[in-house]
Amino acid sequence: MKKENTRLEALNGMFGIELSVNGVKKTFKVKNDEFLLDALRRHGYKSVKKGCDTGDCGSCTVLLDGKPVLACLIPAFAAHGSDITSVEGLGTVRAPHPLQEAFVEAGAVQCGFCIPGMILASKSLLDAHPDPSEDEIKKYLDGNLCRCTGYVKQIKAVKMAAKKLKRSRQ
């Protein structure tokens, strides 16, 4: 989305911001001390998880203009004019994204709390490196903590998804 002005003013502590979420243009009213994580959850994007709230766990990962970032560290008003992607924008239960399929097939999901963030970080990796090495996968996912499965199956899932995506491109 293109920004038209270079300044927003708050009214009674609230900013009106325009952004795109999962390809749909939205207007949000956000508090001046609210973070993007809370604003997205308040507007129904519950896949964006609140874990540590300090930028350490990666549960709140969203794609901001295509790059995985921590929604808990971004003031909500600073998302004005941005394109946000959450896991809701990737696939559905009936038509899952190849990454979502691969995570299920690899048994990489237990409680599931960290998985939306992990899938979005993986998507960014596969967009940039369609055939990533194991070291690249580990590096890209180093900010997404899982306290259930460990990381072996998630790395396997990303490799599986890379193969699925490669096949779908052929």
Added chain:
Amino acid sequence: MKNIGYYSFPETPKAALAGLLDRKAEAIVVAGGTLTAKTLPDTIVNYIDLKNLPLGYIKKRGRDLVIGSTATFDEIDNSKLVKSWAGGVLSAAAARCSSQLIRNMATLGGNIARPHSFNIFPAVLLGLDAGVRLLSKTGVRTIPFSELYRAGFSLRPGRDCLILEVIIPAKTKNWVCGFEKFAKTEASWEAYITLFMAAEMKNGVIKEARISLGALSPKPFRAFAAEKALSGVKLSDAAVKAAVAALKSELDAARAGEFKKAAAARLLAGFLQTI
């Protein structure tokens, strides 16, 4: 953040500075925001976001390497030009910062403007004799990186002036360099030690050495005695011992503590053995 009344996203450094110096609304400039978002003072009224400034470049100017202040850690980590400079030490250092999610957001300018002792780049830039280009109300000027942290330096980056870019001098291109971050985990933000080491070699002799440290004191510092112990000597066990002893005495003076002193000495010895 509760008093923020304006969110500004200027497109030129001049416009950003004008907002910063506007005394009607206390302002702060933020680039990645990873170090500041959770700790903004309640007095801030104008939040100036630098993400639209054209300062994300990494390029050669003349024979120097120039990195714009809003270049992210990820961009520095993955830049071919940066990887080809000084043994790729700036890329290696960028890759050691926290996690990929942070590296996607955090910027070079933010890392040197916010005075956390454990920040990655200050020790590296100090050791590389970097210059910093600032924009303040008196105009643009370039200062040595060491000046930025000098007691009595009158400008506060991000409050009174903007950091435009960092200049890495041409003489460092072929230096043999190393960077070590010693922390609780690889992804820990708060390192116990950051150590930059460099040697300019000529015919097997160390012509010039650089050793700089962060996280051991409020500001990064150069270990001049250890550098002197290495300069002009052919590397040998005795030279390594002398440098390590000099470093230890400097760390005693900096009150680094026994554990950190021992760890830093081991890291330096390890680097010297790889040259």
